[in-house]
Amino acid sequence: MSLLGNILDYNRSFVSEKKYKQYETTKFPNKKMVILTCMDTRLLELLPNALNVKNGDVKIVKNAGALVMHPFGSIMRSLLVAVYQLQAQEVLVIGHHDCGMSGMKPDVILGEMKARGVTEEILETLNYSGINVNEWLHGFENVNESVAHSVDVIKNHPLMPKDTPVHGLVIDPKTGKLDLVIDGYSKN
Ligand SMILES: [Zn+2]
Known part of the structure; x- marks a missing residue:
């Protein structure tokens, strides 16, 4: 079964067995x-x-x-x-x-993006639009x-x-x- 299928399957029993009861609360933080x-x-x-x-x-x-x-x-x-x-x-x-995010290198993540189909052209278009992808992907x-x-x-x-x-x-x-x-x- 797929990841999503497993989740949905489990969820049906979670709800039908009223396992949510122990989590009932309000949206305001105590x-x-x-x-x-x-x-x-x-x-x-x-x-x-x-x-x-x-x-x-x-x-x-x-x-x-x-x-x-x-x-x-x-x-x-x-x-x-x-x-x-x-x-x-x-x-x-x-x-x-x-x-x-500590020491995350934009070069590494950009390399992964390119390997998965993000083209140089897309990156250039973003840069032209004023989006500094390198800076945006920088960690600390x-x-x-x-x-x-x-x-x-x-x-x-x-x-x-x-x-x-x-x-x-x-x-x-x-x-x-x-x-x-x-x-x-x-x-x-
Ligand atoms: Zn973290």
């Missing part, structure tokens, strides 16, 4: 916060458990690297919606060690600096309320240990 973190597979269950957050406790926004790439992109929009519409009162940015060198940068963008965003604490942390994807990078309660 712990009044929104977390921006990485899509890394190791964090899927580890991160919520390491922070003692359960279904219904928090909003979680994920992307590759827990990065705010653009102040008016979808990540920032999600964080603002969480704060203004969904009762989040604090923001946590949680990067992690051994992230796939240092996770602490990257988290601090994301915190800075969120904290100083013109639409973010000034009294919203924005914290920065780094998690170990093996042990779940958190290291504090930016304490959002501190005035500095």
Whole structure:
């Protein structure tokens, strides 16, 4: 059976056996916060458990690297919606060690794209349209600096309320240990 077939098959019994009952909650976070973190597979269950957050406790926004790439992109929009519409009162940015975005080389990913049919012509067209694909695909060198940068963008965003604490942390994807990078309660 295909991957999708397996999912749909399992889903039928999940619903019919009412396995959803244990997850029933509301769209408002019990712990009044929104977390921006990485899509890394190791964090899927580890991160919520390491922070003692359960279904219904928090909003979680994920992307590759827990990065705010653009102040008016979808990540920032999600964080603002969480704060203004969904009762989040604090923001946590949680990067992690051994992230796939750490030291990601645009050349390597561009090579993969070309091998799978993206032509030089397409890349040139994008460049002519003002899209710097190389820059766009760039990762980060240092996770602490990257988290601090994301915190800075969120904290100083013109639409973010000034009294919203924005914290920065780094998690170990093996042990779940958190290291504090930016304490959002501190005035500095
Ligand atoms: Zn990552």
